[in-house]
Amino acid sequence: MGNWVVSLAGPRRVSLEPCPTDPLGPGQVRVRTRYSGISAGTELTLFRGSNPLVGFGYEEVGEIVEVAEDVADRHPGQLVWGIWGHRAEGVVPAGAVNPLAPGLDPLAAVFARPGAIALTAVLAGDLHLGDWVGIFGQGVIGLLATRLASLSGARVVAVDRVPARLERAARLGARRTVDAGVDSAAAVLHEATGGRGADVCLELSGAYPALHEAIRATTHAGRVVAAGFYQGHADGLGLGEEFHHNRIQLVAAQVSGPAPAPGLAGRWSGARIAHTFMDLVAEGSVDPLPLVSHVVDARAVADALALLDRGAGDVLQVVLRF
Known part of the structure; x- marks a missing residue:
């Protein structure tokens, strides 16, 4: 679908907009998005509010498609999770994306945040x-x-x-x-x-x-x-x-x-907390997949946000599929 980003132009005015492909810099990787989770809290208040915003996002899962020459610990074809926004493709520091545990359903990683x-x-x-x-x-x-x-x-x-x-x-x-x-x-x-x-x-x-x-x-x-x-x-x-x-x-x-x-303090950083949660998922102590209530094509992002805006009890985790 090319490179697209979710754009919020105003209250309940959301769309997918084309955006340029970013060049790859030193220490960076290019990730093609598979799934992006939507927050029913913070992002819904933005959707209902009046602040123009481009490229908001909560937790993404994707596949590395390109790495900079100086990156040794990430490789094309690797599935990773991180935060790069509701966009079809992201260019991020290699250390900002985390490899998915072997055998784990990629959809589970939208729950990292x-x-x-x-x-x-x-x-x-x-x-x-x-x-x-x-x-x-x-x-x-x-x-x-x-x-x-x-x-x-x-x-x-x-x-x-x-x-x-x-x-x-x-x-x-x-x-x-x-x-x-x-x-x-x-x-x-x-x-x-x-x-x-x-x-x-x-x-x-x-x-x-x-x-x-x-x-x-x-x-x-x-x-x-x-x-x-x-x-x-x-x-x-x-x-x-x-x-x-x-x-x-x-x-x-x-x-x-x-x-x-x-x-x-000094032991439980934000990174440790996120990794610990994903470890619990990988070992089977926590199974978040049943909390996915809707997987929506990214082209229908307005429908996905409207689902959350409706506030029905059957709506839990809404996920964009790219």
Whole structure:
């Protein structure tokens, strides 16, 4: 299809635009894209907003088609994952693309970044064997966090408003599920813990009322990790009651920031987190492929973003196929 890039000209104005082929510089490789994952958080807010943007992208998988003469550890024909944007072809530093584990379905690698976001939140929660953990929001990142927290030995209570997502969460290891449209997650977590409350809550939906409920659900001196992408004013978030009286520790977790918890500095870099998640996928501890709900031809990128914009519960990971 030549070299094309996804262009966002304004609110809900998205298209594929031709772009020139970049020359290959020293230390660089040329990658032909196979799949590109779309973020249901950050990228959807861009799609709905007003900032002109060309070439946004979340996590890509492709095949190296050319390497610079001074590159020794990458070769044409190699399948790799990295971030080079929603484009048919990318020219990137050789060290910025990561070889796919042998035998792994290339589609699984579009989860490297959402998996890293989920693992960042889990590490920031400082979970321990036997902890009760509320995970608010069971979209792609929340479901991955449910699996990772369960692998950590935590007893997970998954919270969402979409019953089908809660069913998935149970299959991924959640001990209990809460339909937030019907029941109070704080009440369920207090009941499950003999009145104590959750040791840790992870808020991954980006909704202020969910962050408020996570604070209410957490025990005295417990921790709430805010890892959603919050927008606008904090309507529905009250800090005068449980937050204040229970001395809740509120932690912001962001995938591209410093180490997610004080004791992890110097050991858990962003690169290590992403590689660790992909190692867990390669060894079979985490299987993200069932979370792919739609694979859409890149020429239909506007339809792909409209799917996410609709906000239906059956839409999880949407992937562009180039």
